Amino acid sequence: xxxxxxxxxxxxxxxxxxxxxDAVPESASVLDTINNAIDSVVNVPVFGVPLLVxxxxxxxxxxxxxxxxxxxxxxxxxxxxxxxxxxxxxxxxVHGDVSHAQALWTALSGTLGLGNIAGxxxxxxxxxxxxxxxxxxxxxxxxxxxxxxxxxxxxxxVTASDGRISGGPMHYLxxxxxxxxxxxxxxxxxxxxxxxxxxxxxxxGNLFQVTQATAVLREVFPAMEGTRWALGLxxxxxxxxVTLGGLKxxxxxxxxxxxxxxxLYLVIVVVILATNAEKVPGALASIWDGALNADxxxxxxxxxxxxxxxxxxxxxxxGTGSAAIAHAAATTDEPIRGGIVALLEPFLDTxxxxxxxxxxxxxxxxxxxxxxxxxAAMEAREGATALxxxxxxxxxxxxxxxxxxxxxxxxxxxxxxxxxxxxxxxxVVGERFCAPYRIVFxxxxxxxxxxxxxxxxxxxxxxxxxxxxxxxxxxxxxAPIVRRRLDEYRASQRETSGSNVGHERP
Numbered sequence: 001x002x003x004x005x006x007x008x009x010x011x012x013x014x015x016x017x018x019x020x021x022d023a024v025p026e027s028a029s030v031l032d033t034i035n036n037a038i039d040s041v042v043n044v045p046v047f048g049v050p051l052l053v054x055x056x057x058x059x060x061x062x063x064x065x066x067x068x069x070x071x072x073x074x075x076x077x078x079x080x081x082x083x084x085x086x087x088x089x090x091x092x093x094v095h096g097d098v099s100h101a102q103a104l105w106t107a108l109s110g111t112l113g114l115g116n117i118a119g120x121x122x123x124x125x126x127x128x129x130x131x132x133x134x135x136x137x138x139x140x141x142x143x144x145x146x147x148x149x150x151x152x153x154x155x156x157x158v159t160a161s162d163g164r165i166s167g168g169p170m171h172y173l174x175x176x177x178x179x180x181x182x183x184x185x186x187x188x189x190x191x192x193x194x195x196x197x198x199x200x201x202x203x204x205g206n207l208f209q210v211t212q213a214t215a216v217l218r219e220v221f222p223a224m225e226g227t228r229w230a231l232g233l234x235x236x237x238x239x240x241x242v243t244l245g246g247l248k249x250x251x252x253x254x255x256x257x258x259x260x261x262x263x264l265y266l267v268i269v270v271v272i273l274a275t276n277a278e279k280v281p282g283a284l285a286s287i288w289d290g291a292l293n294a295d296x297x298x299x300x301x302x303x304x305x306x307x308x309x310x311x312x313x314x315x316x317x318x319g320t321g322s323a324a325i326a327h328a329a330a331t332t333d334e335p336i337r338g339g340i341v342a343l344l345e346p347f348l349d350t351x352x353x354x355x356x357x358x359x360x361x362x363x364x365x366x367x368x369x370x371x372x373x374x375x376a377a378m379e380a381r382e383g384a385t386a387l388x389x390x391x392x393x394x395x396x397x398x399x400x401x402x403x404x405x406x407x408x409x410x411x412x413x414x415x416x417x418x419x420x421x422x423x424x425x426x427x428v429v430g431e432r433f434c435a436p437y438r439i440v441f442x443x444x445x446x447x448x449x450x451x452x453x454x455x456x457x458x459x460x461x462x463x464x465x466x467x468x469x470x471x472x473x474x475x476x477x478x479a480p481i482v483r484r485r486l487d488e489y490r491a492s493q494r495e496t497s498g499s500n501v502g503h504e505r506p
Contacts, residue, residue: 167328205417
């Protein structure tokens with residue numbers, strides 16, 4: 001079924017707008033109306049590239065140079081911190097609700113999920129194999145963006161009225177820019193971010209996850225097709241029960257579920273690649289060839305670039321500021337250390353997992369499949385379902401394993417985004433509206449089982465990617481603060497070690 005050198009789809013016919021705005025059903029829904037409104041802003045073409053994609057691409061490159069490639073030089077130190085080698089026991093000056101490792105897994109639970117499975121299938125179906133190259137490159141430069149925003153999240157975090165730590169762009173944008181003499185701009189950017197994040201929690205963190213997960217369940221258990229409401233109710237009950245416990249409850253679930261499900265998913269990928277080892281070189285070659293040698297050079301290249309970068313941002317969230325909300329709650333007295341831990345996220349979920357997923361997809365080659373289920377799933381943008389069918393044909397045991405991993409990833413992402421949204425609701429309108437938000441959020445979980453995947457994916461893309469506008473603008477203005485603190489941290493680490501910085505230090 002697979003080919004030695006998978007043939008990419010005709011990416012030259014794909015326009016920039018088509019990459020992030022999939023075909024809209026004739027009967028336009030409320031979601032489609034919202035999608036069109038947002039699309040008219042974020043997809044304004046600049047040199048043929050959507051404004052938002054160009055905005056993130058330039059930011060990733062600039063910040064990586066500005067922070068002197070901290071994504072490479074501090075990598076070993078980040079691993080050491082996650083392993084607990086730099087933890088401090090107790091101390092009144094060390095604040096936080098969760099450990100560095102828990103913060104990492106919580107943030108990863110919001111990124112290491114269906115964006116790395118369904119999102120990769122969508123990227124390749126739209127932009128061809130070459131989209132994978134741009135996903136990986138975006139993940140590499142996104143590591144520095146993630147470091148910067150999460151360090152700021154720690155610097156300007158506050159203790160909320162409920163006694164919990166609260167941080168993220170809605171805090172560091174107004175507080176940080178006030179220090180820079182721009183209080184008005186900071187308040188506006190912080191409020192815009194919070195409002196967009198609330199909408200995004202319903203899209204990227206809710207609808208997209210539930211529609212993909214329920215589509216997979218209906219594929220494996222066809223009887224559920226007529227009882228979508230029951231699937232929605234089941235998801236809603238679980239989400240409602242866990243979110244009542246707040247961040248500590250979510251972090252506890254994420255810390256237990258995400259590592260195990262990630263390991264299970266990677267086992268499936270490795271087994272399929274091993275059984276198709278002769279096709280792997282051709283798949284990898286098609287990624288490189290497709291990245292730089294797309295048909296109709298300019299038009300094809302732009303289509304591949306946009307597909308890759310859009311799905312990469314959806315995968316690792318770098319530049320959107322969302323993960324800074326989770327990392328702000330980490331127990332530490334050193335904000336830079338929290339940022340350094342955060343840079344591991346884009347590496348794990350995009351550079352590692354997305355590359356492995358893409359290689360597996362190219363080996364399975366859904367584009368040449370004649371299976372009606374695969375064809376229907378690809379047309380409906382149900383990438384996880386297409387992958388489930390293809391993997392199950394080669395390794396029957398993988399069907400149930402993938403169902404378990406996909407539903408767990410979806411639930412962990414939904415739980416994490418419920419926390420992100422609630423923190424933003426608290427910032428915008430106060431604590432009294434948090435309970436109504438939870439009720440609406442759980443209601444959207446239920447509705448997600450009834451919504452078609454194509455509309456949900458488009459809404460998720462539009463709302464989620466829009467977070468980068470206020471956040472990245474603020475990052476440019478606050479970067480000198482982060483760079484100074486990074487230099488101070490490096491100096492303190494050298495003094496502590498009494499030698500030159502080694503592989504374990506930034």
